[in-house]
Amino acid sequence: xxxxxTIINQIRNRTRPLRNPLLAAFIxxxxxxxxxxxxxxxxxxxxxxxxxxxxxxxxxxxxxxxVTVLDIxxxxxxxxxxxxxxxxxxxxxxxxxxxxxxAEPGLIxxxxxxxxAAVAVIVLSEPAGLFEWVPARVVLPLATFAGGAAATAxxxxxxxxxxxxxxxxxxxxxxxxxxIAGAGIGFFSHVASDSALRSVTFWMFGSLGRASWAEIAIxxxxxxxxxxxxxxxxxxxxxxxxxxxxxxHLGVDVERLKRRVTLLVVLAAGAAxxxxxxxxxxxxxxxxxxxxxxGPDHRQLLPLSALAGALLLTLADTASRVVLxxxxxxxxIxxxxxxxxxxxxxxLRRRREIDA
Amino acid sequence: MRYxxxxxxxxxxxxxxxxxxxxxLEPGQVHALLGPNGAGKTTLLRxxxxxxxxxxxxxxxxxxxxxxxxxxxxxxxxxVLPQVHGLSFAFTGAQVVALGRLPCAxxxxxxxxxxxxEALELAGVGALAERSYPTLSGGERARVQLARVVAQxxxxxSDGVARFLLLDEPTASLDLAHQHDCLxxxxxxxxxxxxxxxxxxxxxxxxxxxxxxxxLRDGRMLATGAPEEVITAEALxxxxxxxxxxxxxxxxxxxxxxxxxxxxxxxxxxxxH
Numbered sequence: 275x276x277x278x279x280t281i282i283n284q285i286r287n288r289t290r291p292l293r294n295p296l297l298a299a300f301i302x303x304x305x306x307x308x309x310x311x312x313x314x315x316x317x318x319x320x321x322x323x324x325x326x327x328x329x330x331x332x333x334x335x336x337x338x339x340x341v342t343v344l345d346i347x348x349x350x351x352x353x354x355x356x357x358x359x360x361x362x363x364x365x366x367x368x369x370x371x372x373x374x375x376x377a378e379p380g381l382i383x384x385x386x387x388x389x390x391a392a393v394a395v396i397v398l399s400e401p402a403g404l405f406e407w408v409p410a411r412v413v414l415p416l417a418t419f420a421g422g423a424a425a426t427a428x429x430x431x432x433x434x435x436x437x438x439x440x441x442x443x444x445x446x447x448x449x450x451x452x453x454i455a456g457a458g459i460g461f462f463s464h465v466a467s468d469s470a471l472r473s474v475t476f477w478m479f480g481s482l483g484r485a486s487w488a489e490i491a492i493x494x495x496x497x498x499x500x501x502x503x504x505x506x507x508x509x510x511x512x513x514x515x516x517x518x519x520x521x522x523h524l525g526v527d528v529e530r531l532k533r534r535v536t537l538l539v540v541l542a543a544g545a546a547x548x549x550x551x552x553x554x555x556x557x558x559x560x561x562x563x564x565x566x567x568x569g570p571d572h573r574q575l576l577p578l579s580a581l582a583g584a585l586l587l588t589l590a591d592t593a594s595r596v597v598l599x600x601x602x603x604x605x606x607i608x609x610x611x612x613x614x615x616x617x618x619x620x621x622l623r624r625r626r627e628i629d630a
Numbered sequence: 631m632r633y634x635x636x637x638x639x640x641x642x643x644x645x646x647x648x649x650x651x652x653x654x655l656e657p658g659q660v661h662a663l664l665g666p667n668g669a670g671k672t673t674l675l676r677x678x679x680x681x682x683x684x685x686x687x688x689x690x691x692x693x694x695x696x697x698x699x700x701x702x703x704x705x706x707x708x709x710v711l712p713q714v715h716g717l718s719f720a721f722t723g724a725q726v727v728a729l730g731r732l733p734c735a736x737x738x739x740x741x742x743x744x745x746x747x748e749a750l751e752l753a754g755v756g757a758l759a760e761r762s763y764p765t766l767s768g769g770e771r772a773r774v775q776l777a778r779v780v781a782q783x784x785x786x787x788s789d790g791v792a793r794f795l796l797l798d799e800p801t802a803s804l805d806l807a808h809q810h811d812c813l814x815x816x817x818x819x820x821x822x823x824x825x826x827x828x829x830x831x832x833x834x835x836x837x838x839x840x841x842x843x844x845x846l847r848d849g850r851m852l853a854t855g856a857p858e859e860v861i862t863a864e865a866l867x868x869x870x871x872x873x874x875x876x877x878x879x880x881x882x883x884x885x886x887x888x889x890x891x892x893x894x895x896x897x898x899x900x901x902x903h
Contacts, residue, residue: 373716513732516778517716519681524782525705525733570719 295574298567302581306355309588313351314343316592318600350485354591355584357482357550360497360542362583365557366564366575367504370511371535372441375565378558379543382448382536386455387425388547390462392418392477397462397470415493415548418477422544425451430536439532480551480606482591489549496545500538501580507535508572515570553606555613556583562620631692631792632656633678633708633825638687640673640849647673648684648849655825657792660817662840662857663829666870670849671829672713675796678827679710692791705733708794709782713802715775723750723758723766723774730778735789745784746777752818753777754811768803776800776812786824794825801835813839833861833886845869861886 314326321329321339329335329343361379369377379385395417429451433444463474476483510531513521518528546553560583561575568574587605590612594603633655640648648670655661663671676682678689680696689696691707699707709730717726727746736742750756755773758766763774776797783793797816801809809832817839820826830836836843836857843860845852847869853860866874866886873891876884 373718375719509732513729515717515719515721516726516729517712519712520710520716522681522701523679523705523710523712524729525700525702527701565720569725570721571725 295568295578298574298578299581302578302585306581306585306588309585309592310351310355313354313588313592314347316596317342317347345487349487349490350482350591351588352490353485353549354482354588356490356494356497356501357546357553358556358583358585358587359501359580360583361546361553361556362560362586363501363504363576363580364539364542365583366561366572366579367507367511367535368539368557369561370514370572370575371532372445373515373517374441375562376558377445378555379539380452380552380554380557381445383425383429383451383455384422384540384543385547385552386452386459387428388418388422388544389477389552390425390455390458391421392547392551393459393462393466393474394421396473396477397466400467400470415489415545418548419496419544422547423540425455426536426540439529475604477547477551478606479604480553480609481594481602481604482550483602484549493545493549496541500542504535504538505573505576507531508576511535511572512570551604551606553587554610555617556587556609559613559617560586562617632690633692633792633794633827634690635674635678636688638674638677638684638689640670640677640682640684642673646849648677651687651846651849651851653678653827653844653851653854655794655827657787657794657823657825658820659841660813660820660826660828660839662836662843663827663846664831664833664836664843664861664869665846665852669846671846672798673849674846675710675798675827675829679708679796680704681710691794702733705782706735706793707783707791708796709779711775711779711795711797711800713798715771717771718764720762720764723755723761723763723777726763726774727777727781730781732782734782734784745781749777749781749784750774752780752815754808754815769805769808772800772803773808773812776815780815780819783824786819786822792823792825794827795819797826797828799829799831801830801832809835833866834883837861837883837886858884 314330315321315323319339319342321343325335325339326343329340330348365378368379368382369375392414395414399413429444429447430439432447433440435443459474459478463471466474510521510526513524513526514528514531516524521528521531543557561579564575564578564582568578587609590608591605594605594608597603597608635651635653638648638651639646651670651674653661653674663674665671673682677684680689680699683697691699691704696704721729724743724746727749728742730749731742731745737745747756747759750759753773753776755770755777758770758774761770763771766774779795779797783795786793795816800812800816804812813828813835816826816828820841828840830840840857842855843857844854845860845865852869853865863874863876873889875887875889877887878884
């Protein structure tokens with residue numbers, strides 16, 4: 275695909291960003307479909323591409339193969355697509371309202387608040403016998419979501435000075451809250467039983483291994499809503515990049531914009547953590563890369579980030595299933611392992627601009 | 631149709647920053663606002679812009695109370711150029727200017743692109759349309775930002791309302807030639823019907839390009855009126871606290887020059903360091 279080399283060259287030479295966002299959208303969509311297909315074909319059970327296609331089309335096949343494709347792989351791929359898209363787009367929007375390319379949902383306490391709630395529920399419910407009353411798959415996502423939302427509400431409240439959200443205070447409060455939540459998670463892990471500890475690990479490092487249609491039915495709308503609604507704020511987010519006062523002069527109600535976007539971001543990131551635990555770097559890295567390719571205009575940045583996020587997470591999930599067969603590598607470890615050094619490389623190349 | 635402030639008072643941190651300031655901007659006029667640092671010029675501009683509310687006094691825009699206008703309605707009638715610009719994202723010059731069109735009733739894309747191009751041309755930065763904003767020099771950025779606010783009020787008298795432009799030191803980071811280019815562009819906009827308030831530090835620029843001038847000191851108005859009547863040696867000395875002379879060369883505009891301060895008489899018995 276020569277187009278990809280063109281993009282890579284443009285990124286490398288830091289020339290004018292990719293001229294044609296439609297071309298980028300087209301390429302990304304094709305890649306997302308290819309990655310989804312790869313995800314459906316990959317797994318410990320060998321099922322041929324032809325058979326997978328036949329099963330998807332509703333044809334007869336061995337029961338085990340049908341269940342594997344329709345009830346295990348398909349929901350998992352769908353969940354990877356949704357979570358990847360939601361996390362990346364939420365990251366892009368958050369970077370927009372902070373006017374800082376280094377912001378991500380984890381920074382404002384969403385992820386750690388959610389993880390703390392999950393871990394507390396896992397560890398405390400076992401002796402209390404909570405899961406005999408209500409199933410864990412209902413309680414956990416709810417508690418996680420509530421934890422993320424509560425942490426973010428607290429951080430936002432702390433950063434509200436004279437009716438204005440102060441960004442520096444926001445980031446610092448997020449930092450402090452992350453540390454406190456980290457201590458709580460450490461404490462609960464320390465006192466946890468072995469089986470509880472395995473569940474805790476699941477939340478801390480992220481995995482799409484629990485994907486099922488039930489999960490998609492519950493959390494799918496929570497992920498789809500922000501993906502659909504955030505792009506409506508594109509023009510206002512563009513104006514906000516000029517500065518808060520300037521956006522106000524252009525008729526944007528900045529405080530309400532910040533609140534709306536933050537709420538949608540919490541929705542997306544909270545639902546993502548509730549379903550799959552903490553998946554690091556997608557919300558940070560993807561928008562960064564897309565911005566390098568097409569420029570900072572949110573009308574392109576938001577949808578393209580969603581596509582690129584879906585692509586990245588689907589590929590990462592597929593890889594996490596095959597690199598350490600027969601065990602599965604938690605996807606959060608994989609994204610951090612790849613994303614961390616990559617981000618560091620970006621920083622090293624661009625640190626002069628970032629500090630300026 | 632005008633932009634009218636009456637008896638504005640504004641206090642911040644216990645200090646009275648504006649005290650009884652009244653000002654009226656008319657369509658077609660360039661109104662210069664002069665005063666020393668800390669006189670309250672930017673505060674006045676912010677109150678007019680609707681960014682902050684006065685403690686007392688009233689502001690009307692096109693016969694409606696400023697406070698009763700929604701943010702978007704306000705943005706369709708006045709544009710504001712602040713002193714500093716925080717944009718660090720890699721928009722192109724044309725994209726920055728297009729951001730100014732956000733509140734406007736939008737035309738077809740071709741016409742919108744034309745407005746952006748014409749605004750860039752008017753600000754003298756037509757060549758920067760495709761350049762990445764963070765790579766521009768300070769003066770180039772200032773002119774792109776000027777083009778942005780100009781684009782916001784591009785059709786000064788459409789839909790039966792007058793439009794106004796509030797400029798906070800637009801010439802601050804510009805070289806001599808560009809300072810004059812900038813104010814010529816502003817005067818041209820006024821000729822098309824725009825009402826302009828411009829904060830200036832150079833009385834010569836005010837004398838040359840403004841149709842009215844207001845002098846502000848310690849939050850109070852010292853004088854307001856036609857520039858050649860208001861900007862006198864006495865008024866400037868009072869304003870800035872330095873001796874000033876107005877030099878008039880055969881029939882041209884007077885030129886303001888600052889004289890050396892008189893040597894303080896040496897007091898006997900006190901040592902100088």
